[in-house]
Amino acid sequence: xxxxxxxxxxxxxxxxxxxxxxxxxxxxxxxxxxxxxxxxxxxxxxxxxxxxxxxxxxxxxxxxxxxxxxxxxxxxxxxxxxxxxxxxxxxxxxxxxxxxxxxxxxxxxxxxxxxxxxxxxxxxxxxxxxxxxxxxxxxxxxxxx
Numbered sequence: 009x010x011x012x013x014x015x016x017x018x019x020x021x022x023x024x025x026x027x028x029x030x031x032x033x034x035x036x037x038x039x040x041x042x043x044x045x046x047x048x049x050x051x052x053x054x055x056x057x058x059x060x061x062x063x064x065x066x067x068x069x070x071x072x073x074x075x076x077x078x079x080x081x082x083x084x085x086x087x088x089x090x091x092x093x094x095x096x097x098x099x100x101x102x103x104x105x106x107x108x109x110x111x112x113x114x115x116x117x118x119x120x121x122x123x124x125x126x127x128x129x130x131x132x133x134x135x136x137x138x139x140x141x142x143x144x145x146x147x148x149x150x151x152x153x
Contacts, residue, residue, distance in 0.1 A: 018095040018106050024055040024118055025090040025147070027070040029077055033091075040091040040144040042137035045120070053120040055106065058092070061116065066090075067149060069114055091144035101139035 018024070026044060028034060033044035047053045056069055070087045078085035098106045103122040111117045120140075124132045 016108055018057060018108065018118060020094065020096040020099070022095045022106075023058040023092055024095065024098070024106055024120075025058055025066060025070075025092050026053070026055045026144070027073050027087060028089045028091060028146075029074045029085050029087055031088055034089065034146060038146050038148070040141045040146050042134065042141040044091050044144070045137045045140040047120070047123045047126075047133065049126050051121065051123040051126060052109065053123070054109075055093075055118050055120055056114060057108070057116040057118045059116055063150075069116075070149065072113065087149045089146055089148040091141070092147055093140065093144050097143040098140065100143065101136045104136060104140075 028040070028044055033041050035041060045053060054073075056066065056073075058066060067087070070090060074085050074087035093106075095106045098104050098120055104120055105122050106118055106120050109117050109119040123136065
């Protein structure tokens with residue numbers, strides 16, 4: 009896990025959103041599957057801090073994230089929605105935490121940290137993913153009219 013030097017934990021009631029770019033991560037009943045919270049090898053799972061931003065600004069950021077995934081994957085990837093959680097929800101999946109991790113293109117970027125070492129404790133990682141998914145509220149990306 010990387011050290012989030014210079015960044016702090018978000019307050020319990022603050023909302024973060026994990027952008028969803030695969031329909032495989034959403035069930036028919038519009039609930040979030042645990043796979044939406046699969047941590048990367050760095051163990052810093054990217055989310056965006058909602059703060060006082062407009063939903064339009066949040067969705068614009070999500071669209072940019074999907075576009076960057078598409079460029080990296082060299083295939084079409086579209087934003088389909090987001091999984092919303094509070095920092096309290098994240099911390100309920102102990103030992104996870106959510107910390108500020110601003111990047112040049114998104115000052116509201118954050119990381120869910122505290123995952124077991126990559127490739128180790130796979131069952132523990134899976135349980136943490138299940139806990140996050142069970143607390144997440146799915147927000148579909150609004151289709152422009």
